[in-house]
Amino acid sequence: MTSGNILIVDDNRTVLRALELVLQPEFSKVSTLSNPNRLPFFLQTNSVDVILLDMNFVAGVNTGNEGIFWLTEIKKMKPDIPVVMITAFGDVDLAVKALKMGASDFVLKPWDNNRLIDTLKSAVRVRQSQEKLGKSAGKTEKSDHKEDNVELLGQSSAMKYVFRLIEKVAPTKANVLITGENGTGKELVAQAIHRHSERANKPLVSVDMGAISETLFESELFGHVKGAFTDARVDREGKIIIANGGTLFLDEIGNLSLPLQAKLLAVLENRQVIPVGANRPVSVDIRLICATNCNLEAMVEEGKFREDLLFRMNTIRIEAPPLREREEDIVLLAKHFLEFYGEKYHKQHLTLSGMAREKIRRYSWPGNVRELRHAIEKAVILADGEVLQPEDFHFRPVIEQEEAPTTLEEMERSMIEQALEESGGNMSSAATRLGITRQTLYNKVKKYGL
């Protein structure tokens, strides 16, 4: 039995009971809640290590919005508690969204008991390791790369192209639109542009348009004066004014409603903002960078996004490529995160076995670099030995690539990579390990471009 308090939250009592029966023999305490509204009180009065949370609480509604709502609430109340989401089979987009919002993992319905138990045990161990470090395990995704001040890494031709674009566009005043799937590094691209621009010593102000409510939009972006509305007890500077002279990064721009798009466009055209309740406009000089995972052209066609706003944002477009399309970067990033988390969790000597490397290279990474980062962190925490094996990475069957495992050549390549790594790059010693001559090893290294 694992020591650990599990809380299951699901409004379906049959599911709740079934989960309870499976988990009770495995963990020291298993509690259940069928009404998520009781979560705040429960969390204040009980000690919980891991929460297993259903995505949908309204009968017949499968948007996952309630699950995401409660996930966000939990992260506000108890950021350190890992939350494992239960999602409907095939709902990978929702699962990826949940990971982005801070969920530590997800299980698919109908669940496999052993897999579910393993997932929760891992989450308990992650929680315990992070508690030992005295650090927050529930850091939000938006801040995870600030913690280690990560540079945008990549050696694939797709990323080299991105670097070239950044270099060219950074010194100009051009507005930039960064597109790409979740977790592809759009925010890092925006940071790199700002860092290499003439505005680098002025602020880079980020606003997540997906997280900002319709009612708060104006006060958040334009600011307000004292007394403008009931809660406006003091003057507040809006994000646009704070970004004056620097860069304004608007993330998830595709989430902006049409009326708010019109307001934003007016600011960009007039280069002025009027704080709520003020009667005089304030002039601003901002460089605008926007990011989205939506197809804005299609949204324009459907009448959901203003074409004139798109033109204004879209002077230069940078496409952040999905990780599955840049295989060379997968291992590079995996090694980087391995080193980073190895240091963080005091497991500096960890390496990836050739087979593990192959497994992560072949996976489709729907959550892109963010998902890779999570996977490595988890594997580091759970690692017992010094070499991470394929079993240390649990990918969901629905999102796993269906290709056959490895060809002979790929096996050879990964064995050579592993031998080189284990021998610290020493060719003679790697050749001895592989049972081939040094010359043969040189030829193969050349052949595989290692």
Ligand SMILES: Nc1ncnc2c1ncn2[C@@H]1O[C@H](COP(=O)(O)OP(=O)(O)OP(=O)(O)O)[C@@H](O)[C@H]1O
């Ligand atoms: N090329 C990269 N090199 C190093 N780390 C990366 C890279 N791309 C992404 N990451 C890491 O992946 C995570 C997600 O990156 P980021 O927030 O920039 O992605 P995003 O595309 O803006 O995501 P979203 O659309 O979900 O907001 C961060 O932890 C970031 O450090």
